[in-house]
Amino acid sequence: MSVAERGLGIDRKIIPATRMDPKIQPFAAVIAVTTDWVITHISANIVEFLDIDASVLGHTLDHVLLEDAVHEIRGVLNATAGHGGAGRLLGCDLRHGYPQFDLTIHENETGYVIELEQGEQLSKMDDIGLLRGLMARVKQASTPEETADKAARSIRALTGFDRVSVCRVLDDERGKVVSEARLPGIRTLLGNEIAAEYVADMGNVLNAHAQQQIVADVDATPAVLMSGPDHAPLDLTHAISLAPTPRSLAFLRMHAARAALSLPIINDGGLIGLVVCHHAKPLRAGFRTRMLVELFVDLFAHEFAKAATTP
Known part of the structure; x- marks a missing residue:
């Protein structure tokens, strides 16, 4: 299998x-x-x-x-x-x-x-109607490549990131960028492969982060936590705002990105892909936007899995 x-x-x-x-x-x-x-x-x-x-x-x-x-x-x-x-x-x-x-x-x-x-200013947009429209376009795709392409374009439209990459987990558990939507002039990552160890690590981190990981500005100074003398360091495993690791920051800088948003593509409890968004300037994907993208990726996961197994 x-x-x-x-x-x-x-x-x-x-x-x-x-x-x-x-x-x-x-x-x-x-x-x-x-x-x-x-x-x-x-x-x-x-x-x-x-x-x-x-x-x-x-x-x-x-x-x-x-x-x-x-x-x-x-x-x-x-x-x-x-x-x-x-x-x-x-x-x-x-x-x-x-x-x-x-x-x-x-x-x-x-x-x-x-x-x-x-808090963000509440939008008058019909979020459910928007997601239905985006998913309807994805379902109209006739090939696995078109399925991923439509999803990447939809996520970029929702978030405004310069580049949105859709990565598939291969049979040997490596990852591969199979589709992307990007601003003209932004370097392509299409076809790039991701080491199996990194895919597994990213999957676990994203799972811990309640389905998303955000980096608003690679150059931002993190805020420390303060506690009373009788309390141990706080476990931030599940914190959306957790400061990125030096390794993550180095990876983003290597790709000329100052902001990022990552989400796992999960089907039947298993990681089958990743969505990775990069931006050349600081950018915080807003709360509502992140919720919409997370729901879109949840809905897209089934189509992504089905496309991969369709002859």
Whole structure:
């Protein structure tokens, strides 16, 4: 059975040591709490978001955030409990007199991690209708190449990245760029191969990142996390805003990219491909945009797998 049919297994137990490095990208801020909602960690840059500092450590979350916000966060966690994924809140009012924030919330071994980003202005666009239209185009493709091409163009239209590459996992578990959509003048990666070790590592990292990994600016200075004296370093395994590793930064710079977004293509629980987006300038794919792309890739995965096995 080929990789296209069975998928490359993703080991949910593998956690690279760098996932314990307590630094995040500055486009987001982090608050971590115990299961009793006592604040154990905050990112140093949270003062820029909510004008709070290390003095809140040891207090309960409702001491810092609005009661309605805490209630909404609890509700999201209850809805996602047992699913192993992250919960999300769009346009949440956290404190009086502050702008709205978009939240990603997940559970870890000691409690909960809340990541907040500046909220996006809500679009009047029909997101479901947009996705249906894009998927209808993909389904009209008559060849595997056309299927991947239409998907790459759709993702580029959604995100605005300079280059979107669709990679397939081959039978020997290497990856190969089988399609791309790119801005004129941007170097092509079409036909490039990716080592099996890198594909496996990327698959595990992306799985840990709740189906996506973002680098908003390779030159941004990461924000450290602060905690009380009795708390161990925070496990950031599942944090969307986790600062990229030096290896990841070197890889992006090698390809003249200053921003990136990566998503796994998963079919029947197995990794069958990757979507990798690169941009020559700093670019943060917005919260809503990332949700749309993630859903699109989930829908596209079946068509991608079917195209690979069609004679």
